[in-house]
Amino acid sequence: xxxxxxxxxxxxxxxxxxxxxxxxxxxxxxxxxxxxxxxxxxxxxxxxxxxxxxxxxxxxxxxxxxxxxxxxxxxxxxxxxxxxxxxxxxxxxxxxxxxxxxxxxxxxxxxxxxxxxxxxxxxxxxxxxxxxxxxxxxxxxxxxxxxxxxxxxxxxxxxxxxxxxxxxxxxxxxxxxxxxxxxxxxxxxxxxxxxxxxxxxxxxxxxxxxxxxxxxxxxxxxxxxxxxxxxxxxxxxxxxxxxxxxxxxxxxxxxxxxxxxxxxxxxxxxxxxxxxxxxxxxxxxxxxxxxxxxxxxxxxxxxxxxxxxxxxxxxxxxxxxxxxxxxxxxxxxxxxxxxxx
Amino acid sequence: xxxxxxxxxxxxxxxxxxxxxxxxxxxxxxxxxxxxxxxxxxxxxxxxxxxxxxxxxxxxxxxxxxxxxxxxxxxxxxxxxxxxxxxxxxxxxxxxxxxxxxxxxxxxxxxxxxxxxxxxxxxxxxxxxxxxxxxxxxxxxxxxxxxxxxxxxxxxxxxxxxxxxxxxxxxxxxxxxxxxxxxxxxxxxxxxxxxxxxxxxxxxxxxxxxxxxxxxxxxxxxxxxxxxxxxxxxxxxxxxxxxxxxxxxxxxxxxxxxxxxxxxxxxxxxxxxxxxxxxxxxxxxxxxxxxxxxxxxxxxxxxxxxxxxxxxxxxxxxxxxxxxxxxxxxxxxxxxxxxxxxx
Ligand SMILES: Nc1ncnc2c1ncn2[C@@H]1O[C@H](COP(=O)(O)OP(=O)(O)OP(=O)(O)O)[C@@H](O)[C@H]1O
Ligand SMILES: Nc1ncnc2c1ncn2[C@@H]1O[C@H](COP(=O)(O)OP(=O)(O)OP(=O)(O)O)[C@@H](O)[C@H]1O
Ligand code: SF4
Ligand SMILES: [Mg+2]
Ligand SMILES: [Mg+2]
Numbered sequence: 001x002x003x004x005x006x007x008x009x010x011x012x013x014x015x016x017x018x019x020x021x022x023x024x025x026x027x028x029x030x031x032x033x034x035x036x037x038x039x040x041x042x043x044x045x046x047x048x049x050x051x052x053x054x055x056x057x058x059x060x061x062x063x064x065x066x067x068x069x070x071x072x073x074x075x076x077x078x079x080x081x082x083x084x085x086x087x088x089x090x091x092x093x094x095x096x097x098x099x100x101x102x103x104x105x106x107x108x109x110x111x112x113x114x115x116x117x118x119x120x121x122x123x124x125x126x127x128x129x130x131x132x133x134x135x136x137x138x139x140x141x142x143x144x145x146x147x148x149x150x151x152x153x154x155x156x157x158x159x160x161x162x163x164x165x166x167x168x169x170x171x172x173x174x175x176x177x178x179x180x181x182x183x184x185x186x187x188x189x190x191x192x193x194x195x196x197x198x199x200x201x202x203x204x205x206x207x208x209x210x211x212x213x214x215x216x217x218x219x220x221x222x223x224x225x226x227x228x229x230x231x232x233x234x235x236x237x238x239x240x241x242x243x244x245x246x247x248x249x250x251x252x253x254x255x256x257x258x259x260x261x262x263x264x265x266x267x268x269x270x271x272x273x274x275x276x277x278x279x280x281x282x283x284x285x286x287x288x289x290x291x292x293x294x295x296x297x298x299x300x301x302x303x304x305x306x307x308x309x310x311x312x313x314x315x316x317x318x319x320x321x322x323x324x325x326x327x328x329x330x331x332x333x334x335x336x337x338x339x340x341x
Numbered sequence: 342x343x344x345x346x347x348x349x350x351x352x353x354x355x356x357x358x359x360x361x362x363x364x365x366x367x368x369x370x371x372x373x374x375x376x377x378x379x380x381x382x383x384x385x386x387x388x389x390x391x392x393x394x395x396x397x398x399x400x401x402x403x404x405x406x407x408x409x410x411x412x413x414x415x416x417x418x419x420x421x422x423x424x425x426x427x428x429x430x431x432x433x434x435x436x437x438x439x440x441x442x443x444x445x446x447x448x449x450x451x452x453x454x455x456x457x458x459x460x461x462x463x464x465x466x467x468x469x470x471x472x473x474x475x476x477x478x479x480x481x482x483x484x485x486x487x488x489x490x491x492x493x494x495x496x497x498x499x500x501x502x503x504x505x506x507x508x509x510x511x512x513x514x515x516x517x518x519x520x521x522x523x524x525x526x527x528x529x530x531x532x533x534x535x536x537x538x539x540x541x542x543x544x545x546x547x548x549x550x551x552x553x554x555x556x557x558x559x560x561x562x563x564x565x566x567x568x569x570x571x572x573x574x575x576x577x578x579x580x581x582x583x584x585x586x587x588x589x590x591x592x593x594x595x596x597x598x599x600x601x602x603x604x605x606x607x608x609x610x611x612x613x614x615x616x617x618x619x620x621x622x623x624x625x626x627x628x629x630x631x632x633x634x635x636x637x638x639x640x641x642x643x644x645x646x647x648x649x650x651x652x653x654x655x656x657x658x659x660x661x662x663x664x665x666x667x668x669x670x671x672x673x674x675x676x677x678x679x680x681x682x683x684x
Binding site: 059060173174175176203204205206207208211230231232233234236237260261270271272274275276277278279280281282284285286287288289291 | 412413510511512513540541542543544545546548549552567569570571573574593594597607608611612613614615616628629
């Protein structure tokens with residue numbers, strides 16, 4: 001995993017093929033433990049194009065963050081990529097040495113995490129941090145970088161940006177801090193932005209401002225965005241396409257309208273139905289009994305079979321692959337002829 | 342704690358109505374957030390206070406559910422803690438009708454099922470603690486029977502009593518907290534964001550459980566959440582808080598169908614909608630100001646599209662509309678608001 005690094009990096013050459021900005025192929029992320037190897041992510045494949053927001057949804061532990069972290073090259077050991085490839089603009093990045101990956105992070109891939117304070121240094125002004133990031137990646141003078149920093153703060157909606165640039169992170173509110181983090185992530189004009197629960201810590205009225213900002217940035221800069229969240233509402237409002245993860249695998253992926261309004265996978269359906277409707281009070285919410293298996297107890301076959309009311313004998317034996325369903329692709333034996341009627 | 346202690350000033354309903362399980366009147370909680378004495382002396386700083394709850398009044402109907410909603414820091418948890426007696430009020434009244442259980446009148450379910458359970462105790466002892474503490478059962482066998490019954494009530498198995506909290510998922514841990522909260526046979530349950538740390542599929546299980554328990558045991562809920570769809574699902578009445586005050590309070594249907602206060606409308610407008618996603622809106626609704634130094638007049642005026650000079654200087658009084666709709670807004674009083682139904 002470490003040594004064969006540069007053997008394959010030179011894969012594609014200059015030919016002008018339109019690659020997706022990000023392509024993940026058959027990714028498997030594992031955590032070796034004393035009790036065996038845990039699969040946190042299994043056989044995940046996805047693409048994100050220019051100007052597109054792909055939402056990754058699923059419940060806690062489904063593998064959303066690990067997919068994002070693997071892409072960023074930030075898996076914490078012993079976690080590692082055991083299988084698969086990650087391509088940025090058609091070139092493999094999963095096998096780059098850390099030194100090169102560090103250059104790509106920040107320059108070509110920007111990251112936004114849930115807690116803005118983890119991305120900001122408390123002892124430096126917002127301006128100093130922005131200027132440093134900008135100068136690390138772009139060849140600009142200090143004063144040019146400062147001007148750019150002010151522009152960035154304006155772009156993400158910080159009022160009176162030129163006055164506030166010399167403030168410290170703690171002098172900003174939570175929503176404002178998240179805007180600063182977005183400005184930092186944008187500093188080097190990355191092609192890909194990975195946003196992991198960027199609005200989860202924020203109030204709804206602020207949340208709506210941040211998701212609107214993400215959409216605007218994605219559109220205006222033609223960036224590709226991977227939006228990781230467990231909030232269906234945020235996905236519905238923000239993403240163009242959605243991948244639903246369950247126990248480390250994609251169970252359904254497709255256009256946001258198809259997945260949200262006409263989900264095919266029984267788990268995706270159950271998830272949608274369990275959201276309390278805003279239109280009026282119902283007697284009882286649809287509920288999926290039980291809970292998602294942890295990575296150390298993922299059952300054979302379809303990982304959802306023990307909770308699935310439609311499961312047939314096949315579901316207990318073999319893992320279903322993704323097949324075309326209307327508007328989406330779904331990994332369920334119901335759609336690939338494995339469940340007898 | 343008698344029901345007859347209420348006498349309210351202002352425009353709100355006069356006394357505890359017969360059907361109210363809880364009546365709160367002009368409740369205030371001020372926190373002293375001054376620097377330590379010596380620092381104050383050296384740096385010549387004055388004492389500083391924070392009004393986390395600022396003269397709020399509401400009733401919770403018996404067997405019903407009133408929810409408090411609002412953004413972070415608006416004082417929801419402080420109200421919860423005042424109601425269960427974890428804080429004492431700076432002023433104002435909290436009156437329960439005492440037809441509820443004799444002991445453990447109110448108990449509380451917290452947001453975080455992880456930190457609210459002692460990790461070194463077995464689940465059995467966690468649930469048994471209030472029963473033993475209040476001597477609700479005389480023998481250890483009766484305690485055991487009661488704990489097993491409680492675990493079953495919340496959908497766990499009596500065998501789960503032998504395990505430790507870390508062996509359970511988030512949703513199961515919240516079931517354990519609910520079992521413990523029910524141990525004292527309370528008539529009134531205060532639930533502070535009970536599902537905010539849970540995934541939607543698990544949240545559905547817990548909300549269904551809470552509604553079942555309400556029907557079966559006749560519980561009254563004071564429910565707290567910042568999630569409007571959860572609140573709509575659970576509540577008979579909803580009170581919207583902003584910087585320590587209730588700005589609007591009404592039956593749920595009314596609040597959703599005909600919101601009057603500009604802040605309520607902002608809250609409803611910003612809910613990420615599954616059905617009608619509004620992907621390209623740009624929201625410029627500002628930020629929540631600091632409760633340490635709240636804006637003058639109507640605290641919402643810096644964010645309010647309808648604010649005028651009066652809003653900046655004069656605090657709006659609470660008006661009563663249609664008998665059961667509390668609202669504090671000058672624009673509404675002056676008839677300056679656009680008709681509802683535009684949200
Ligand atoms: N250091 C680790 N050691 C072992 N397992 C881990 C480690 N970090 C993560 N995992 C496992 O990997 C799985 C996927 O985790 P991940 O963080 O991607 O979930 P997630 O979908 O982002 O969930 P959440 O919504 O809670 O953030 C989880 O089941 C988790 O238990
Ligand atoms: N013990 C305390 N000492 C000082 N200030 C406090 C204390 N408890 C709460 N506050 C302050 O009172 C205000 C209201 O806090 P509270 O926890 O009630 O808000 P909340 O509405 O529950 O918010 P959240 O949605 O974030 O839980 C906040 O500004 C908070 O900082
Ligand atoms: S009182 Fe004035 S500022 Fe406050 S909400 Fe009403 S119109 Fe807006
Ligand atoms: Mg995560
Ligand atoms: Mg709170």
